Amino acid sequence: MSHSKSANTEDSVYMNVIPMVDIMFLLLLFFMLTADFGGRELEEVKLADGKSVAEDKQDEAKGRMNLNIFHTPTTKNDGPVVCADFDADRVCHDSGHWNIAIRGKRYGSDSLETWAKDQAYWYKKEKQGMDDVKAKDFTLPCELRIMVRCDSRAPFQFPQLVMEKMGKAAIYKIEYGAAAPTKK
Amino acid sequence: MAGGGGEANADNPLPLNVVPLIDVIFCLLLFFMCSFHFKTLEGKMDAWLPQDKGNNKTQVDNKIIGEVRITLEWDRVQLKTLRKFGRTPYDSDEELGQVMRDQFDRNKANGNGEVPVIIQPNTDVPWLDVIHVMDIVHQKNLPKMEFALAKSELVIPEPH
Known part of the structure; x- marks a missing residue:
C-alpha cells in the first residue's frame, strides 16, 4: 500500500465535455434555424381561428405586404398601457x-392612405407596366396583395379603416390572416 | 477547468482549450433560447374588395332581390355579437350557414347565382366574430362575399 499512486487531482478529476459540446451544438443549431427574424414584418397578434382557412x-407570400393591427403591449407584458379587457382575452374597445403597422412602422389614418397610394402607384408602374398617368389614376385596379393580420380582439372599425384606405388606392386583393386548424 | 482539453497528456498530445468555445456557445444558446417563441400556424382568407365598386363611385342598389345580408351587432349588455339574417338572430353556426345556403340556392334557381353574401358588421363588433362569419361562408361554399362598409369615422392620430 505504501507504493500506491498518490492522487493527482488534475489528472484524475476529469470531466468529459465532448458529449455536452455535441448536445449544445445541436441545441444551438435548432434554435438558430428556428429563430424568427421576421419580427418587424409580423407583429405579435392573436389571429382568429378558422376551419376553412x-x-x-x-411562395404566395412573395411580393405581398403584411399589414398588422395590434394592441399596444399591456402592463401585464411590461407594456405601457393598462387594459383589463385585453388581458382577459376580451375585445378592447379603446x-x-x-395600432396599425407595416414593416415595423406605425401609421395614422392619413399616412396609411398616403402609403397605400404610394404603393399602388409604384406597383402599377413597376409590376403592371402602366405609364405615369395611369399609375396615378386610382380608379384603375392595382394587383398588389395585402395581408391584413388583425388581432381577433380588435373591433371591426380598424379593418374597416384599412379596407377603406386600400379601396381609395384601388388595392383590392385583400387577404385576412387567420390561424389555420392544426393538422392531425 | 479540468478536462477542458487545455493540458497535454498521453491521450491528448495536442491540447485544445475548449473553455472559451463553450462560453461562447452558451451565450449564443441562451440568446436563441430566450428569443425563441412558438409560431402559430398561419393561414389566410381571401375577401377581395370589388374591383368595379370602389369608394363612393357607385350607388348601392337597394333593390337586390333575395339579398343574402348578415348584419353583426355588438350587444353591450350581454357582451356578445348578434348575428342577424333579415331580422332574425342566429346563435347557431349551422343554422346561420344553412339559411345563407338556402337563400343562395333559391337565388341560383332564379338565375341570380351571382348575388353575393354581404357581411355588414357594426364598428364595435370584434374582428373574431367577423372572421367567424367569413369562415361559415367559406364552409358553405358560397362563392361571393362582400363587406358593406360605411365611411369610417375612425381617426388614428399620426404617430410621433
Whole structure:
C-alpha cells in the first residue's frame, strides 16, 4: 500500500465535455434555424381561428405586404398601457390602444392612405407596366396583395379603416390572416 | 477547468482549450433560447374588395332581390355579437350557414347565382366574430362575399 499512486487531482478529476459540446451544438443549431427574424414584418397578434382557412404557402407570400393591427403591449407584458379587457382575452374597445403597422412602422389614418397610394402607384408602374398617368389614376385596379393580420380582439372599425384606405388606392386583393386548424 | 482539453497528456498530445468555445456557445444558446417563441400556424382568407365598386363611385342598389345580408351587432349588455339574417338572430353556426345556403340556392334557381353574401358588421363588433362569419361562408361554399362598409369615422392620430 505504501507504493500506491498518490492522487493527482488534475489528472484524475476529469470531466468529459465532448458529449455536452455535441448536445449544445445541436441545441444551438435548432434554435438558430428556428429563430424568427421576421419580427418587424409580423407583429405579435392573436389571429382568429378558422376551419376553412387556406394554408399560406411561402411562395404566395412573395411580393405581398403584411399589414398588422395590434394592441399596444399591456402592463401585464411590461407594456405601457393598462387594459383589463385585453388581458382577459376580451375585445378592447379603446381605440387608443390599437395600432396599425407595416414593416415595423406605425401609421395614422392619413399616412396609411398616403402609403397605400404610394404603393399602388409604384406597383402599377413597376409590376403592371402602366405609364405615369395611369399609375396615378386610382380608379384603375392595382394587383398588389395585402395581408391584413388583425388581432381577433380588435373591433371591426380598424379593418374597416384599412379596407377603406386600400379601396381609395384601388388595392383590392385583400387577404385576412387567420390561424389555420392544426393538422392531425 | 479540468478536462477542458487545455493540458497535454498521453491521450491528448495536442491540447485544445475548449473553455472559451463553450462560453461562447452558451451565450449564443441562451440568446436563441430566450428569443425563441412558438409560431402559430398561419393561414389566410381571401375577401377581395370589388374591383368595379370602389369608394363612393357607385350607388348601392337597394333593390337586390333575395339579398343574402348578415348584419353583426355588438350587444353591450350581454357582451356578445348578434348575428342577424333579415331580422332574425342566429346563435347557431349551422343554422346561420344553412339559411345563407338556402337563400343562395333559391337565388341560383332564379338565375341570380351571382348575388353575393354581404357581411355588414357594426364598428364595435370584434374582428373574431367577423372572421367567424367569413369562415361559415367559406364552409358553405358560397362563392361571393362582400363587406358593406360605411365611411369610417375612425381617426388614428399620426404617430410621433
